[in-house]
Amino acid sequence: MKPKFNYPTEIKGKRKLYSLVNGVSNPLETISGNHRIAGDSYHIKANFTDKNFIFSQDKEFVEYILKQNHKNYYKSEIQSVTLGKYLGNGLLTNNGKDWLKQRRLIQPGFSKAKIANLVTIIEEETDRALQSFGEETEIDLYDFFHSLAFTIVAKTLFSSDIDENTVKELSKNITEIQEVFAKEVRLPFYTQVLKILGIIDRNIEKSKRSKAILQSILDRRRNSGEEKNDLLDMLIHTRYEDTQLPMSDEQLVDEMLILFIAGHETTANALSFTFFEISQSPQTEEKLRKEIINEENMMFTPESLMKKSYTSNIIKESMRLHSPAWAIDRQALEDDGLKEYSWPKGTFIILYITGLHRNPKYWEQPDSFIPERFDDENAKNFAYYPFGAGPRLCIGEHFAMMEMALVIRKFYSSFSFIAYQNELEKKALVTLRPTSVKGKIIRR
Template identity: 75%
Template sequence: MAPKFNYPTEIKGKRKLYSLFNGVKNPLGVISGNHVLAGDSYFLRASLTNKKLIFSQDKEFVEYILKQNHKNYFKSEIQSVTLGKYIGNGLLTNNGKDWLQQRRLIQPGFSKIKITNLVSIMDEEIEKAFQPFDQEPEVDLYDFFHTLAFNIVAKTLFSSDIEETEIKELGKIITEVQEVFAKEVRIPLYTQILSLFGIIGKTIKKSEKAKAIIQRVLDKRRNSGEEKNDLLDMLIQSRYEDTGLPMSDKQLVDEMLILFIAGHETTANALSFIFFEISQHPYEAEKLRQEIENEGENAFSTESLMKKSFTMNVIKESMRLHPPAWAIDRQALEDDRFKDYSWEKGTLIILYIAGLHQNPKYWDHPTSFIPERFDDENAKNFAYYPFGAGPRLCIGEHFAMMEMALIVRKFYKKYNFQSYQKVLEKKALVTLRTTSLPGKITKI
């Protein structure tokens, strides 16, 4: 009797055991290695949990899941349940009608017009952060960018209503939660072990502490009666279309925590990779500086930052080589099929964006840093999804691109960065990050 479903090539035997247990420490190496062995899509059955997983770095398959048949796919339990218990039920973890309702409510706050109004806040934080560079030329840019991006999100979300100590505390908690979450997801039965030793309970308490900080900021804003035209004001004033009611405080806090995580984590990691790549490519660094000089006073205007440019090409190419959102997960709501493959309801789909971005089927010289490739008039059709695709395309894409372009241009107008590292270590948690980026800053 023929099998009911036709999954892609299955990873079995020793390679399967290797994948399940080494995927924790080196997920990029394991998944990439499996694609070399099995092709652009492969199947893995998790024996202990009986979960069925399809991994893919095939462009058409990715677009089918995220665009053509997106209604048949929810964010998997990895995010909606496992991550959700730590960071709440906001845009990142929500599904279905609840997600759509929240998306419609929050989307206007991230329009290009709204983001333009936030550029002055970004600029002020960047100028303040750059001040020590003349006196302290040696720096770890990884730590620097995490602090800067976190401050920018804090100020654009909350204006001046959050203290520096609270910002640091939130950053520490978010990192610790990610570490536990990554282990919980990747090691079979690890949830039970973490629960047994009380680690999950302690981590949830840390998350509650983060939410309490945000709640205090929310209470402070309400009690002040001030309007500051920031994202917090927008969230407070938003009303649901069907009821005319505002979000509950619980929902507001969940959304703000998720905006904190998504708004600083991916940007800070991307900036570390961007500056590393520029430091390794002096020709591109000089071309970038020349563009900034040619733009003159307009270099930091919203219009110039968001238009097609070499600055944008550098950012895009770096995010191709090092996508912070290195994988996207979905779970099938019903049985489905694509071309020769078919799979059953409940199957987990892991879209391997890091592999897609360097798949030689779609990219010439896939591991080389070539910003000019994004000059191609067909660039919109590239196998390139650093912010996802379809209805769940990252709501903060324009915010992040504007912020990164502003930071890159303001830095390279005055300074140069020489990395002490020639090879950058990557660590794949919820997002792809490096562990450090030490180097020397010199004034031009």
């Protein structure tokens, strides 16, 4: 009897067992290895949950799921349920009409005009952070950029002063939540163990504590009576089209938490990777400095920061090699198929962005850092999705690119960074991050 569905090549036997075990500690190596064995798309069936997964690093497949037939795919229960119990129902975890309503409410706060008004704040916070560097300073840039990016989000989006201890507590909570979440997703049978040990309950308490901190920011704003004209003001005063009611405090805090996480973590990770790559390429640093000199007084204007430039090429190439959003998950609402493949309703789709960005089918010298490749007039059509694609394209893309361009130009107009390592150790949780980027900063 002919099977009803035609999955891509299945990962079975010893390789499947290896994938299930090694995938917990090293998902990038495991998934990349499976693609080398099975091709650009493969299928794996989870024994313990009887769920079917399709992994793909094929450009046509990725575009089909995220663009052409996006209405048939929700964020999977991996994020909407498992991650949602920690982060709530914000843009990252929500689905369907609820997600669309929230997106429409928040989108105006990330228009290019709104973002352009934030340049001065980003510049001030960056200057303040860079003042701590002497003639030579030993540093872990990963920690530095997390602190800086967190402060920038607090000041730009919520006009809030958060003390250093609170920043550290929120950052620590977010990291620990991701660690537990990763174990729940990659070892579903281990979830019961985590429950019995009380680890999940402790994680939920960390989430509640983080939300309480954000609620206090919200309360202070309301009690102050001040109008800041920032994203938080917009969220407080905005009304749903159908009911003319405002967002509940619970929804507001959920959105604030998501924006804090997405707004600081992915940017901090991307900057850490970018500075490492520049440290490995003297010719890139020299070319960057020439652009900074040529831009003169214009280099920190919104127009200069947002336009196509060598600075933006560096960021794009770094995010190609080390995309913080290393995978995108979806779940089929109905039976579906593409070309020779077909799959049933409920199938989990894992779009492996890291693999797509290094796929030799689409990229020459895929593992090399070559910012100039983005000078290509066809760059818009590259197999390149660091911010996702389709209706769920990252709402903060322009904000993140502008912020990173400003930080890079500010730093390299006065300093150099010499990394102590030639290779980075990476950790793939909800986002891809380096474990550290240690080195020495030298004032020029």
